[in-house]
Structure formats: structure tokens, C-alpha cells
Amino acid sequence: MTENKNILTGDRPTGPLHLGHYVGSLANRVKLQDTHKQYVMIADMQALTDHATEPGLIQSSVIEVALDYLSIGIDPNKTIILIQSLVPAISELTMYYLNLVTWNRLKHNPTVKAEIRQKGFGDQVPAGFMIYPISQAADITAFKARYVPVGDDQIPMIEQTVEIVRKFNRTYNTNVLVEPEIISSAVARLPGIDGQAKMSKTLNNAIYLSDPEEVVVKKVKKMYTDPNHLRIEDPGKVEGNPVFIYLEAFDPDREKLQNMKDHYQRGGLGDMVVKKRLIEVLLEFLSPIRKKRKEYEKDKKIIMQMLKKGTSLANEVANQTLKEVKQAMGIVY
Amino acid sequence: MTENKNILTGDRPTGPLHLGHYVGSLANRVKLQDTHKQYVMIADMQALTDHATEPGLIQSSVIEVALDYLSIGIDPNKTIILIQSLVPAISELTMYYLNLVTWNRLKHNPTVKAEIRQKGFGDQVPAGFMIYPISQAADITAFKARYVPVGDDQIPMIEQTVEIVRKFNRTYNTNVLVEPEIISSAVARLPGIDGQAKMSKTLNNAIYLSDPEEVVVKKVKKMYTDPNHLRIEDPGKVEGNPVFIYLEAFDPDREKLQNMKDHYQRGGLGDMVVKKRLIEVLLEFLSPIRKKRKEYEKDKKIIMQMLKKGTSLANEVANQTLKEVKQAMGIVY
Numbered sequence: 001m002t003e004n005k006n007i008l009t010g011d012r013p014t015g016p017l018h019l020g021h022y023v024g025s026l027a028n029r030v031k032l033q034d035t036h037k038q039y040v041m042i043a044d045m046q047a048l049t050d051h052a053t054e055p056g057l058i059q060s061s062v063i064e065v066a067l068d069y070l071s072i073g074i075d076p077n078k079t080i081i082l083i084q085s086l087v088p089a090i091s092e093l094t095m096y097y098l099n100l101v102t103w104n105r106l107k108h109n110p111t112v113k114a115e116i117r118q119k120g121f122g123d124q125v126p127a128g129f130m131i132y133p134i135s136q137a138a139d140i141t142a143f144k145a146r147y148v149p150v151g152d153d154q155i156p157m158i159e160q161t162v163e164i165v166r167k168f169n170r171t172y173n174t175n176v177l178v179e180p181e182i183i184s185s186a187v188a189r190l191p192g193i194d195g196q197a198k199m200s201k202t203l204n205n206a207i208y209l210s211d212p213e214e215v216v217v218k219k220v221k222k223m224y225t226d227p228n229h230l231r232i233e234d235p236g237k238v239e240g241n242p243v244f245i246y247l248e249a250f251d252p253d254r255e256k257l258q259n260m261k262d263h264y265q266r267g268g269l270g271d272m273v274v275k276k277r278l279i280e281v282l283l284e285f286l287s288p289i290r291k292k293r294k295e296y297e298k299d300k301k302i303i304m305q306m307l308k309k310g311t312s313l314a315n316e317v318a319n320q321t322l323k324e325v326k327q328a329m330g331i332v333y
Numbered sequence: 334m335t336e337n338k339n340i341l342t343g344d345r346p347t348g349p350l351h352l353g354h355y356v357g358s359l360a361n362r363v364k365l366q367d368t369h370k371q372y373v374m375i376a377d378m379q380a381l382t383d384h385a386t387e388p389g390l391i392q393s394s395v396i397e398v399a400l401d402y403l404s405i406g407i408d409p410n411k412t413i414i415l416i417q418s419l420v421p422a423i424s425e426l427t428m429y430y431l432n433l434v435t436w437n438r439l440k441h442n443p444t445v446k447a448e449i450r451q452k453g454f455g456d457q458v459p460a461g462f463m464i465y466p467i468s469q470a471a472d473i474t475a476f477k478a479r480y481v482p483v484g485d486d487q488i489p490m491i492e493q494t495v496e497i498v499r500k501f502n503r504t505y506n507t508n509v510l511v512e513p514e515i516i517s518s519a520v521a522r523l524p525g526i527d528g529q530a531k532m533s534k535t536l537n538n539a540i541y542l543s544d545p546e547e548v549v550v551k552k553v554k555k556m557y558t559d560p561n562h563l564r565i566e567d568p569g570k571v572e573g574n575p576v577f578i579y580l581e582a583f584d585p586d587r588e589k590l591q592n593m594k595d596h597y598q599r600g601g602l603g604d605m606v607v608k609k610r611l612i613e614v615l616l617e618f619l620s621p622i623r624k625k626r627k628e629y630e631k632d633k634k635i636i637m638q639m640l641k642k643g644t645s646l647a648n649e650v651a652n653q654t655l656k657e658v659k660q661a662m663g664i665v666y
Contacts, residue, residue: 044664045428052432053504055662063664085664091424095378095468099385106460111382127439127464128431134460135428160536185443304666329388331377331418333395 004178007032008145010041011083012059014051017068018206019282020190020199023249026072028149028183033078039143039314040074042066042307043084045091046135049128050119068209071293076306082314084139087330089318093138093325094131100167101134101160109133111156137161141177142318149183158182166265174328176321190249191242194225207282209289216286219277225271235267243274251281337511340365341478343374343417346394347384350401351539352615353523353532356582358403361482361516366411369489372476373407374645375399375640376417378424382461384454399636401542404626409639415647417472420446422651426471426658427464433500434467434493442466444489470494474510475651481538482516491515507661509654523582528557540615549619553612558604565603576607584614587641 009029011017017026032038043067049057062083069081084090106112112133116125133156140148140161148158158180165177191197192205199206207219225243229236238244238261251257260277263269296303326332342362344350350359365371375398380391395416402414415421439445445466449458466489471495473481481491491513498510524530525538532539540552558576562569571577571594584590593610596602629636659665
């Protein structure tokens, strides 16, 4: 048997992807597709767990997210890109796993608890949202993913999957399900342009991969910097300064960046100069992405065909897993 | 459009069916199949929600339950008999409905609360068990069932389905889902042979449709009667006396039964005489059922073919519903 190098990763399609996604996961995927068997899932069903009343947004975002993927270099010949709702086996696996997790355990998932607070659900948490760790276990195990690249905040989700895998394999005396491991992303999380810890659509503080040039310029110009750097001659802080964090992530000229940092910290370098450099760097970074996107946008039908092809390959694998799961349980007719 | 006369009903396959099932639902199904489009679901996935560690029992019970159906006169040419786990659309619908029900609402379902107590789950309730009202809503709506024949204890389950149907149709501005109505079964519930309110496998107080003659005789002989009817000459109670309740349900000779009742109440009629009559009645009732069962048992492959055919018809209907549901939500690719 060949070594299992399967990876599962993906996004909830609730809007276009932004620089935070790029730094946090997309860039990594472009590398991983050369060394691993990578499944990238557009998780429309998971998106419904907290956007049940906005399926229109989800449907249109599926194609936008796919365009983002292709534009930044995810290659459908190397990576299997799939649409979650078109893989019924994931729903079926979820149903079986639900019986192996107690109600109490779900209530105490730290990621889910944090997200409930953050989303302000109060006592109106949808049941679908509460159980999404189980559905995520189905996503991961359906493709026998050995590796899952996630941020630290998602570690409890993977722990939940590992628990389910162990419980299933023990209960049904089998080894059909594969225990996933986390690949931590090397790059730090990108803050929002407002200086908040996370770039996010909800916080309206993101620069999107598909933003037109003038929008990027406008967003960078109004970016939060060091609030105590009032006059040009004042020494400024580089740590926690979003403009420098972005430069750190995207500026290919490391020497120039180091010089700017030193200058800023000494005093005498104005925010506008640094922002001008960031605009330059971002426009250069985004230009080929935008160009590729324009090419792909010409025929969205081809994008959908590509997604259907990926989904069809995904179905083969997920159906095989479901078959093995049912055989292991002993409910085969 | 023709009038919707769809019925959904079914059983969890966790053992053979008994006289209580016959009186409570099976007899009714034999009638309803002539006037309605009846789907009878063998709910193996639902059975797993409280029997996750016993899939072997479930798998073997599927065929036993099917034999019970055929033996008592459910006709696969009139009734669509299906295996739940072979209808993926049910799992998929469940996933979508989960987003329309709050976690809190589930906790307060009276039927689920009562069953949790009864099954002694304590704080180890499986998540799959907590959400089974939602999965039942998927069962019912998948077949656009207009009528659901259930006992009074199941009324909250149907109310949950009605809530989901209304919420779905309102949220997605559609009328694809059909609101079900309850058909109450006319016949009272059969007590156990030990006098407990309910005949059930768990309580080990059932007479099975497949019990051999000698087992039926033995079970009736040790039946609970009127505990105050100590001597033959004493007046006995007919109300709440399981032997008379069974006779009421199965004795075709109503005049003879009335005479026995009067005699028992006056005094002078011994339990053994009444039990002898019940044995006679039950053996006569069960004899053709047993004969038919023997015929069918000869080739279990044919039974499975029949189940697969029913399931295939069921899949056509459920897939069509799923398609309409996705269209209504607007997640179609």
C-alpha cells in the first residue's frame, strides 16, 4: 500500500476570499498540491449552518471561491476541488457518526463555543451549527485525509474527528477510518485593515483577492497603523502594525523591507510612504491573480465543469469510504 | 394534480414484530394500502440512534421485519417497503433541516425527553438520538407524506415535522414540503403479558408474530390476569385484564366473548378457561401468518429483492423531493 498523503482542506463559500485566506491557507495549498493528494472542499452545506437564510449568497460564492482558487494557482489537475453538497456520502457518514458522540460532548467543543459567542447566536443556535464538528469529521474521513491544515483555533475540531475515528474503529473493530493530523500553517494570521486580529468579511476589514486596483489603493490608504506614530519624525512601532505585517507577508524585497522597518522605528518615515510601498507590493502581487481571474471569468461554464469533475472524483472516494464504513458496521444488504 | 394520499409509516428493526405492533399499526397498514399510497420504512438508521453498538441485530432484524410485514398481509405490490439507510436523500434532507431547528427546541421535545428517561441514557445521550425528530421530519417529507399513523406518544414528533415544514416553506418562500397530519390508530395499545402498559422487546413481555405454537401457549399460560381473582367462584375484573384485552383485539366470535366476560365478572369462570380460549384464538390468528412466513422464508433472496425494488421506487421519490428542496433553497449547480 502506498503511503497515505491525503489532505482535506476547504472554505465556507460565504463571500470572496481575501488576503487573510491567501496567507493563512491558499498559499500553502499551492505548495501542498505538488507533494500531497489534496482535496479542497467548497463547504456549502457547512456554510448553511450559520447562513441558512442566505443560500443565494452561498450559491454565488461557490463560483467566486473557485475563481479565487484557480487565480492564485490551485491547479485542478493536481488538486481535487469539490462541492460538499454534491457528495451525499458526507451526509450519510455524518448520520452514523452522530450516534457515537454524546450531546454533552458537543456542548463543550471550545471552537463551537467561541463561535457561538462571536456570531451572537444566544439561545438560538441552530442544531446544524452545534453538530458541525461531526459533519466536519465526515468531510475529513470521507477522503481518508491523513493531514488537515488548520489554524490553532481549529485544533478542537480535529480532536473531535480523532475521537470519532477512534470510537468508530473501536466500536466496530475495524481500521477503515484514518486518524487525521494537523499541519499547522507556518505563516501568522493576517490582521484586518482596521488592526483587528482577524481579516474577515463580517468585520468588513478585508482586502479581497478580487478587489479592483482602486479599491486596494483606497483600503490601504485608510489602513490602521501605529496609533502613537503621530508625526513623521516620531519613532514608530513595527510590531502589531498591520501595514508592516502585510509587507512582511508580501514584499519580495526583504532588504528594502528591513531598511524601512529600521527607518520607521528610528523615526522620520511617514505612514504614507510605507503605505505607498504596500500599495506597490500588493498591486504587483494581485496583478497576475487578477489577470488569471479575468481569463477564467470569461467562461464560468468551464469552471462549473471543472468543479463537477472534481466532485465526481471526490464521490468515487467518498462512496468507497461509505461502503467500507457500512461493511465495518455490518449494515449491508 | 391528484389528491396527495401519501402515508409514511415504519418500524425500527431491533427485533421481530409482536402482537402489539399488529394491533397498533400493522393491521391498519393492511387496510390503508388499498386506499392510500403507503410507504413503509424499515428505519435501520433510526435504530442505530439508540443501538449504535448493535448493528448486527439491526441488519438481521431488517429481513425479519420484512417477513413479518409480508406474513400479515402487507402487499409489496400495493405498499412500498424500503430500507432507510439505502435512501441517501433522507440523510441530506436531515442536514438541511438541522439548520432550521434550534438546539434548545430539540432539548424540549417531550417524546425525546420521555424516551431518554425510559432508555436510561443519563448524560450520555447520543447526538444522533437527540436529533432523531429532525431525521424523522426528513423521512416524512422525503415522501411528501400527507398522513402519518402514530400513537399519542408520538404527537410531539409530528408537531416537530410540521414546524420544520412551515419554517422551510416560509424561509425559502416555497411550498415544496407537505405538512403531515396524524392518523390516530383506532385500536388501543396492547399491554404486555405481564400486565405492563406496553408490549415491548425490552420489557420481555411480548408475543411475537413469529413465535412457534408452543411458545405462544407457554406465554399465554403465564399471563397476568386480575390479581384479585383468586378463586374460580370469585367475581373477576375484565377491564385492564390483559387476557380479555387480547381477546377483545383478536376473538372473532364477539358473542362468545361477551358471554365469557359476563361469566368472569359474575364469578365462576376460571382464568385457565379464559386463557385456553385465548390460546385457541391466537393460534388460529397466527396459523396463516406462520404458514405464509414459512413460504417466504424459503428464499430470503427474494425478500431482499423485493426490499431493493421498494427502496429503488422510494429513492426516485426522495431524490425528486431533494431536488425540489435544493431548487427552493437556491443551491443548484
